[in-house]
Amino acid sequence: MHKIGIIAEYNPFHKGHAYMIDTIKSSYPDSAIIAVMSGDFTQRGEIAIYDKYYRAKKALEGGVDLVAMLPASCSLQSAQGFARAGISLLKELGCTHIAFGAEDDNLTVLKSLADTDIAKEDIAPFLKEGMSYPAAVERFYKSLGLDCSLAKSPNNTLAIEYLRAIRILKIDMTPILVKRCGAGYNSTDIDNPYPSAMAIRQALISGHITSEEGFVADTDLDEITLYSLKKALYDNSIRNIRGYHEYLENKLRKEADYTDVDSLITSVKSKDITYQAIKRHLCCILLGITQSESYPEYIRILGFTKKGQLCIRDIKGKTSLPVITTLAKAKSITSLTRTDDFAHEIYKDAYQRRNHTVLTPDYKRPPIIYDFSRSPFLD
Amino acid sequence: MHKIGIIAEYNPFHKGHAYMIDTIKSSYPDSAIIAVMSGDFTQRGEIAIYDKYYRAKKALEGGVDLVAMLPASCSLQSAQGFARAGISLLKELGCTHIAFGAEDDNLTVLKSLADTDIAKEDIAPFLKEGMSYPAAVERFYKSLGLDCSLAKSPNNTLAIEYLRAIRILKIDMTPILVKRCGAGYNSTDIDNPYPSAMAIRQALISGHITSEEGFVADTDLDEITLYSLKKALYDNSIRNIRGYHEYLENKLRKEADYTDVDSLITSVKSKDITYQAIKRHLCCILLGITQSESYPEYIRILGFTKKGQLCIRDIKGKTSLPVITTLAKAKSITSLTRTDDFAHEIYKDAYQRRNHTVLTPDYKRPPIIYDFSRSPFLD
Numbered sequence: 001m002h003k004i005g006i007i008a009e010y011n012p013f014h015k016g017h018a019y020m021i022d023t024i025k026s027s028y029p030d031s032a033i034i035a036v037m038s039g040d041f042t043q044r045g046e047i048a049i050y051d052k053y054y055r056a057k058k059a060l061e062g063g064v065d066l067v068a069m070l071p072a073s074c075s076l077q078s079a080q081g082f083a084r085a086g087i088s089l090l091k092e093l094g095c096t097h098i099a100f101g102a103e104d105d106n107l108t109v110l111k112s113l114a115d116t117d118i119a120k121e122d123i124a125p126f127l128k129e130g131m132s133y134p135a136a137v138e139r140f141y142k143s144l145g146l147d148c149s150l151a152k153s154p155n156n157t158l159a160i161e162y163l164r165a166i167r168i169l170k171i172d173m174t175p176i177l178v179k180r181c182g183a184g185y186n187s188t189d190i191d192n193p194y195p196s197a198m199a200i201r202q203a204l205i206s207g208h209i210t211s212e213e214g215f216v217a218d219t220d221l222d223e224i225t226l227y228s229l230k231k232a233l234y235d236n237s238i239r240n241i242r243g244y245h246e247y248l249e250n251k252l253r254k255e256a257d258y259t260d261v262d263s264l265i266t267s268v269k270s271k272d273i274t275y276q277a278i279k280r281h282l283c284c285i286l287l288g289i290t291q292s293e294s295y296p297e298y299i300r301i302l303g304f305t306k307k308g309q310l311c312i313r314d315i316k317g318k319t320s321l322p323v324i325t326t327l328a329k330a331k332s333i334t335s336l337t338r339t340d341d342f343a344h345e346i347y348k349d350a351y352q353r354r355n356h357t358v359l360t361p362d363y364k365r366p367p368i369i370y371d372f373s374r375s376p377f378l379d
Numbered sequence: 380m381h382k383i384g385i386i387a388e389y390n391p392f393h394k395g396h397a398y399m400i401d402t403i404k405s406s407y408p409d410s411a412i413i414a415v416m417s418g419d420f421t422q423r424g425e426i427a428i429y430d431k432y433y434r435a436k437k438a439l440e441g442g443v444d445l446v447a448m449l450p451a452s453c454s455l456q457s458a459q460g461f462a463r464a465g466i467s468l469l470k471e472l473g474c475t476h477i478a479f480g481a482e483d484d485n486l487t488v489l490k491s492l493a494d495t496d497i498a499k500e501d502i503a504p505f506l507k508e509g510m511s512y513p514a515a516v517e518r519f520y521k522s523l524g525l526d527c528s529l530a531k532s533p534n535n536t537l538a539i540e541y542l543r544a545i546r547i548l549k550i551d552m553t554p555i556l557v558k559r560c561g562a563g564y565n566s567t568d569i570d571n572p573y574p575s576a577m578a579i580r581q582a583l584i585s586g587h588i589t590s591e592e593g594f595v596a597d598t599d600l601d602e603i604t605l606y607s608l609k610k611a612l613y614d615n616s617i618r619n620i621r622g623y624h625e626y627l628e629n630k631l632r633k634e635a636d637y638t639d640v641d642s643l644i645t646s647v648k649s650k651d652i653t654y655q656a657i658k659r660h661l662c663c664i665l666l667g668i669t670q671s672e673s674y675p676e677y678i679r680i681l682g683f684t685k686k687g688q689l690c691i692r693d694i695k696g697k698t699s700l701p702v703i704t705t706l707a708k709a710k711s712i713t714s715l716t717r718t719d720d721f722a723h724e725i726y727k728d729a730y731q732r733r734n735h736t737v738l739t740p741d742y743k744r745p746p747i748i749y750d751f752s753r754s755p756f757l758d
Contacts, residue, residue: 223602223603223728223732224602224603224606226728227603227606227607227725227728228606228610230721230724230725230728231607231667231721234667234717234720234721234724235667257727257737259728259731259732288610288613288614338613341613342609342610342613345609345613346606346609348636349602349605349606349609349638352638353602353638358636361636
């Protein structure tokens with residue numbers, strides 16, 4: 001049985017994700033599909049729209065066999081850090097393959113880009129010319145005669161980073177490229193037959209579509225995000241936070257008089273420091289994430305099918321990481337989960353403020369067990 | 380000219396305050412009245428309902444000649460710390476007298492209570508019997524044959540602490556006791572001819588009375604207060620915060636699942652740790668106040684009359700503290716005002732969220748100059 005990994009956010013799980021899983025299953029009918037999924041916070045530097053157990057449930061319904069959580073300190077990284085953390089976790093989960101969606105299906109070109117390391121010095125001249133970081137990278141690729149047009153799309157960028165992580169971390173993992181269908185990553189067109197996750201989030205928040213499940217809007221954190229920023233500037237703790245730049249600190253000190261995060265970032269971003277890099281930095285301030293790079297230190301299982309359960313049994317004894325299926329039982333290793341516990345506190349509070357109902361705390365929740373024979377769910 | 384000091388919060392300034400000033404003026408017609416007033420945060424552990432410049436303006440209208448600010452780190456203390464900080468600042472301002480309101484006008488009894496020091500050991504046996512802290516103090520006074528009935532009322536308690544501070548700090552200052560009129564400290568009766576500050580705050584917040592001036596409700600800080608508490612528990616920084624008790628920390632860890640601060644404190648308070656002590660502790664967490672006790676390190680002038688201006692001239696050269704009339708000009712000493720700058724950031728944000736208008740930042744504001752001949756105000 002192939003164990004095919006996917007690094008995902010499922011924020012929320014949508015038709016495009018289901019299509020990708022169906023495509024993999026048609027080529028590898030006996031495979032187990034293992035998803036490493038961001039928990040309460042995503043790589044964009046946002047709080048996830050739905051609770052992670054609900055998102056895991058939807059992924060299981062959509063054909064995933066095992067959902068493990070990517071810790072907040074791992075998901076709140078640049079594409080490179082996110083990819084490396086995700087690939088590491090897939091490896092610990094015993095995956096021999098990694099599947100990813102990309103805007104283009106030219107694996108050869110993506111690989112050639114991934115095989116090229118980019119040192120700071122390589123792109124420094126282009127940055128000096130006034131180019132943005134992505135533009136400088138593209139120009140560098142071009143200077144090597146590589147087909148850099150692919151590097152522009154966000155999913156291609158991630159695909160390149162997955163391939164690069166496999167090479168750098170020397171992991172034996174076969175890539176499976178699935179060409180994405182439907183709306184683009186940042187598309188806001190909800191009427192597309194395959195609307196993007198962003199379009200769904202926006203439609204939910206604006207009330208254009210409804211949901212029986214409670215959700216959290218990213219702006220629900222604005223008040224505490226701006227407070228935590230001011231506090232970090234006040235006590236200088238910002239200097240230890242991931243994503244810190246002196247230049248950015250100075251800009252933030254000058255322009256911290258906003259009551260919404262989006263306006264603040266828009267006024268502060270520059271060619272050198274992108275909107276999302278600042279958003280992640282603010283999230284790291286909010287959560288107190290200080291390390292410069294994070295790799296998973298434990299495997300937290302959010303849900304599984306019968307096949308997924310076999311995968312869990314299979315990795316026990318093989319992985320060096322502790323496997324956490326229920327937080328309440330993982331007392332001896334909870335120091336590892338501290339940042340995620342705190343992220344969950346923030347999630348719970350935001351959820352309660354918006355939905356006026358209390359979200360079951362993580363430590364009381366067992367993994368979602370998805371039984372195909374007794375569909376829909378036992379949880 | 381007598382310089383008569385008052386330690387106040389004026390949260391907000393009301394008829395009872397005006398009555399007290401009129402009473403003093405009728406006995407000391409040539410005096411200058413100097414008020415040391417809490418800034419953005421009060422001794423109850425609350426954000427002040429009105430901006431401090433507006434409160435200073437109202438005090439000047441009410442007959443005060445000079446308003447100096449009690450820094451947040453000074454106002455957020457127990458009655459004892461608050462009194463000592465206030466008395467120290469009045470001394471630096473050249474006051475020879477201190478006037479205070481009290482529920483009773485028996486200065487002799489208040490003095491006898493103030494002359495009695497209370498050591499921890501003195502009240503420990505009563506606390507062990509299960510008494511609350513105030514009850515244990517009362518019992519201790521009783522055991523010495525003192526008339527302790529007076530110690531119960533909040534303004535009497537403060538009066539005793541002022542008298543005690545004068546003795547302990549060896550300051551030559553004559554007390555003037557003015558019997559309070561009107562509703563009690565915690566009265567919520569807005570229809571009383573002299574409604575209490577609390578009654579006015581509640582009436583404003585509930586919309587029972589209106590105000591042309593923007594205001595801030597204490598609950599406007601709930602979201603950031605609860606976030607800062609969780610953060611302090613998460614990174615253990617709570618252990619360095621003023622008002623810390625291990626016992627309280629453990630209780631807060633167990634019961635931190637509230638979305639309003641009042642419910643949290645109500646569930647956590649005990650005989651040993653009162654509601655207000657916890658509220659102040661939460662404020663200290665919010666503002667990052669770590670010292671165990673604070674005395675004023677500068678004299679910040681919020682407003683004055685012509686007479687008040689003479690008082691300022693008079694103290695220059697006599698006080699060892701820097702006198703700040705305009706923050707923008709006080710660059711060399713602004714490191715002293717850091718906690719107050721941060722408190723003001725929080726004030727401004729809360730104000731903007733509630734009133735949808737931007738409050739002029741402190742550093743742009745000159746003191747209020749109240750000119751009797753050209754009433755009402757030049758500011």
